[in-house]
Amino acid sequence: MPRYGIAIDTTKCIGCHACRVACQNQNDLPVHEEFNRIVERERGVFPSFSKEFVPLQCNHCKDAPCERVCPTGATYTSDEGVVLVNTKTCVGCKYCIEACPYKMRTMDHGKGIVVKCRMCIELVREGGTPACVSTCPTQVRIFGDLDDPTSEISRFIAEHRAQPLRADLNTGPRIYYKRS
Amino acid sequence: MHGITRRKFLIGSAAGSASLLAASYVNFDAWASREKIQGEVKVTPTLCDACGNWCAIKVHTRGGRIWKAEGIPLAGNNRGRMCAKGHGFLHEVYNPDRIKSPLKRVGPNKFEPISWEQAYKEIGTKVRAISEKYGPGSLFWVSHPQANVQLTQRFMQALKSPNVFSHGSTCFMPRNIGWWLTVGQAKPSMDFENSRMIVLVGRNPAGGMNLGHLRSMTKGRDRGAKVVVIDPRYSEAASMANQWIRIRPGTDLALMLALANVMISEGIYQKEFVEEFTEGFDEFAEEVKKYTPEWAAEKTDVSKQTIVTLAHELAAAAPRAIIHRGYHGAMGTQYKNSLQLVRAVGCVTGLLGNFNQRGGMFFSPKPKLGALDKDAHPNPPRVPGPMADGTGDMERYPLVPRGQGMTQAIPELAIEGKLKAGFVYHTNPLRTVPNPARVIEGYKKLELLVGFDYVLSETASVCHYILPESFYLERDDVIYTNQSVKTKQVSIRQPTIKPMYDTKPLLEILSGMAEHLGIGQYFNFTLDEMNRASLKPVGVTLEQLRKEGVVDLGHEWKPGPPRFNTPSGKLEFVSSILRDYDLPAVPTWEEPLVSPDPKDPHSFRMIHGKQAYHTHTRTCNQPYLMAITTINDAARVWIHPDRAKALGLKDGECMTISSSVGSGRARCxxxxxxxxxxxxxxxxxxxxxxxxxxxxxxxxxxGFGFGISYNDFLPTYFSPVLGHAMVNEIVVKVEKTYA
Structure with missing residues (x-):
């Protein structure tokens, strides 16, 4: 069984937000709900000024804090390592929203449940890639199997020593960043 | 809660107070839109219309409703990618404010629906009367030129009017003319992926999106190319570049001339290429002698060392070094010296010897399409003479091509009484042309204005008749060939859903009007017939193209000795055409038209640019795209910290901005x-x-009242040679708003 993850190269991100809207369409999200977002950071003073766009989304942690706090067991991790919400058992208590260190869960106010990035698992199971990956004009995201050392993502992480955000929290995130 | 339909939910909430409590949290619109539409998923290849690039996409519908879309990897223009605008604009088909049938204006901002037949008849009668009274030269058509321009040209030709305008004079004109003068073609392509050095001069393909360019630039960058952005602003493209050269706005020309100076004086240009494939090198070399890096450093606010290093790096990477051919930015219509800048970039490209070389610039192979049988479907006779704005007039604007013209001249000509009736198609001049007060006055003077729009935009609001063309997801269009980059490709737009309202594709509307204008004989064909005739010589059937969306015809571009379509057949350092018209034939320094006062803390140049999630102003009312603006507070006006401090401004505070023609407020x-x-x-x-x-x-x-536009501050300008609008030549006064 593969263990999916995404590597993100922020040095290529142009902050175009194509990933955001592609994701919203794929998941039928209304205007103000988002599964991914981009944070813009400016650094330094001219002439050493620079800017970084950092795309954020659910990190699909191995030891997911959101899963631990869920009172109904609605949040679970699939065999592929994708953290999902069982919409039938979620009661919308929002414990998981509080517990998520990345604040990447959101409330579906229509259904009264919590929703989140599912790594477009239905597309992936059909052999595709998540919508945010395939739409990106500069190929910031690489999707693939972290357990396969020959996969593009594994090679990318090894070559660039890509790190998860806040690795110190020890939650085992599966989104890796190359930031310089 | 699951599986409850809206109806059941309503019944439930009426039955129990607990449900009523739940209902109070629910926005019913949101609820309705969130219900998963079940049903068969259908995928239709077509072309996007969120901007002018017309990327090839596959649109997914579910139960007959638009769901999502993805790029088609084969298409050279977008290479499988899609931007935020493309995704967001899909929702516009369900915009409740869409125009649902032909409208007739019956008072200020008051419209009533009429039938197509009535619209055709009334427009036909009025156009005929105006044409008889004032002559056919009083009629005009203005559009964002696309494949459909073939049809509109035909229509205006049949009406015997030469006045077909595009938005080009506010967008790209100097870029097109400059390259055409220098290398014989308006839009040379670029082989970024094999390049070792990529320089963007006042061009931001990550804001004014070009997915194909971004994709190949990324590939080149991944392979080790150095990307340099020369821009007054740290653009979105700069965030993926290796170096940002902060230049004083309007002085890119000085930098280019200095690059040429360094390369020639140090002898580090491609000598063989220059000898064999260029014309007028000696005169150019003589001219650029005075443009030393020291001189340019003074003008551009870029250090001498940076200029010299850039020249060395370009020369070392040559011929696999590219300076982007430009678009609307510095090389477009932004400055008085834009034409000279494009010429200078063309000449530096000549020094780099990169034409038709791997990792350089090249001319894309374009498929040659067929035409309708001339006996069965006669072409209307050509209309001789210049356009009403002086386009094509040897004494006035000989270099501006017919079919482009100067869009900002239309209101002036209307005020002068030279234009009386017009058609506005796929453009919104009241908002996108400088000096709106003047534009509104002019357009309101017209005796007849017919608009094609899908919502009541600024321009549509003053039209006498609005003819709603079917939305891009609902209609067929003329065969498109701009997907061709390295190979020849043809593509097609086709309906993905049935038209939701009483709307029609362009050709049907033109045919309907033509009947009442006495020019019906020129519109005796269907779009399918026309498209079949177009496809005949390339050996693709319409059915095949409909199935695949994009068909690749091969004929891949191959590096080799370049051929230029200029009078000399070479890359022209000295432009023979410019010389014929007694214009500066060698790129020379030209000061910007206006400059801010360096001593006045309130004096600034106003520059502008696109964001990757908006197209002109047409997406400013699209909720999915506006959400991006809101979340990122992206409508603010950028200002440098030192200047802000001098004005007492803190981040996010309001500024009052004023110029000679307008004023407005914006947060900084x-x-x-x-x-x-x-x-x-x-x-x-x-x-x-x-x-x-x-x-x-x-x-x-x-939507209404949100943010400011640079056009509000810009006087109506016509540059001396090309009549372009010089849209960055604005000096504004900026003050902190105390109120």
Whole structure:
């Protein structure tokens, strides 16, 4: 069984937000709900000024804090390592929203449940890639199997020593960043 | 809660107080839209219309409703990618404010629906009367030129009017003419992926999106190419570049001339290429002698060392070094010296010897399409003479091509009484042309204005008749060939859903009007017949193209000795055409038209640019795209920290900005990423049509009254040679708003 993850190269991100809207369409999200977002950071003073766009989304942690706090067991991790919400058992208590260190869960106010990035698992199971990956004009995201050392993502992480955000929290995130 | 339909939910909430409590949390619109539409998923290849690039996409419908889309990997133009605008614009098909049938204006901002037949008849009668009274030269058509321009040209030719305008004079004109003069073609392509050095001069393909360029630039960058962005602003493209050269706005020409100076004086240009494939090198070399790096450093505010190093790096990478051919930016219509800049970039490209070389520039192979049988479907006779604005007039604007013209001349000509009736198609001059007060006055003077729009935009609001063309997801269009980059490709737009309202494709509307204009004989064919005739010589059937969306015809571009379509057959350092018209034939320094006062802390140049999630102002009312603006507070106007401090401004505070023609207020974004001489206005906002309020629903922002537009501050200009609008030649006064 593969263990999916995404590597993100922020040095290529142009902050175009194509990933955001592609994701919203794929998941039928209304205007103000988002599964991914981009944070813009400016650094330094001219002439050493620079800017970084950092795309954020659910990190699909191995030891997911959101899963631990869920009172109904609605949040679970699939065999592929994708953290999902069982919409039938979620009661919308929002414990998981509080517990998520990345604040990447959101409330579906229509259904009264919590929703989140599912790594477009239905597309992936059909052999595709998540919508945010395939739409990106500069190929910031690489999707693939972290357990396969020959996969593009594994090679990318090894070559660039890509790190998860806040690795110190020890939650085992599966989104890796190359930031310089 | 699951599996409850809206109806059941309503019944439930009426039955019990607990449900009523739940209902109070629910916004019913949101609830309705969130219900998963079940049903068969159908995928239709077509072309996007969120901007002018027409990327090839596959649109997914579910139960007959638009769901999502993805790029088609084969298409050279977007290579499988899609931007935020493309995704977001899909939702516009369900915009409740869409125009649902032909409309007739019956009072200020008052419209009533009429039938197509009535619209054709009334427009036909009025156009005929105006044409008889004032002559056919009083009629015009203005559009954002696309494949459909073939049809509109035919229509105006049949009406015997030469006045077909595009938005080009506010967008790209100097870029097209400059390259055409220098290398014989308006839009040379670029082989970024094999390049070792990529330089963007006042061009931001990550803001004014070009997915194909971005994709190949990324590939080149991944393979080790150095990307350099020369821009007054740290553009979105700069965030993926290796170096940002912060230049004083309007002085890119000085930098280019200095690059040529260094390369020639040090003898580090491609000598063999220059000898064999260029014309006028000696005269050019003589001219650029005076443009030393020291001189340019003074003009551009870029250090001498940076200029010299850039020249060395370009020369070392040559011929696999590219300076982007430009678009609307510095090489477009932004400055008085834009034409000279494009010529200078063309000449530096000549020194780099990169034409038709791997990793350089080249001419894309374009498929040659067929035409309708001339006996069965006669072409209307050609209309001789210049356009009403002097385009094509040897004494006035000989270099401006017919079919482009100067869009900002239309209101002036209307005020003078030279234009009396017009058609506006796929463009919104009241918002996108400089000096709106003047534009409104002019357009309101017209005796007849017919608009093609899908919402009541600013321009549509003053039209006498509005003919709603079917939305891009609902209609067929003329065969498109701009997907061709390295190979020849043809593509097609086709309906993905049935038209939702009483709308029609363009050709049907033109045919309907033609009947009443006495020019019906020129519109005796269907779009399918025309498209079949177009496809005949390339050996693709319409059925095959409909199935695949994009068909690749091969004929891949191969590097080799270049051939230029110029009078000399060579790359022209000295332009023989410019010389014939007694214009500066060698690129020379030209000062910008206006410059801010360096001693006045309130004086700034106003520059503008696109954001990757907006197209002109047409997406300013699209909730999904406006949400991006809102979340990122992206409508703010950029200002340098030192200048902001001098004005007592803190980040996010309001500024009052005024120029000789207008004033407005905007919140500031204080950033090191902008040259102190200028403020930067994102170009997507400033919508003033009262009918555009869709984005405000559910507490959203956008539409009417949101943000400011650079056009509000810009006088009506015509540059001396090309008549372009010089849209960055604005000096504004900026003050902190105390109120």
């Amino acid at each position: 974004r204080i950033s090191e990423g902008i040259h102190p001489d200028c403020i930067f206005v994102p170009s997507a906002y400033g919508v003033f049509s009262r009918h555009l309020t869709h984005a405000k629903k559910d507490g959203g922002q956008g």
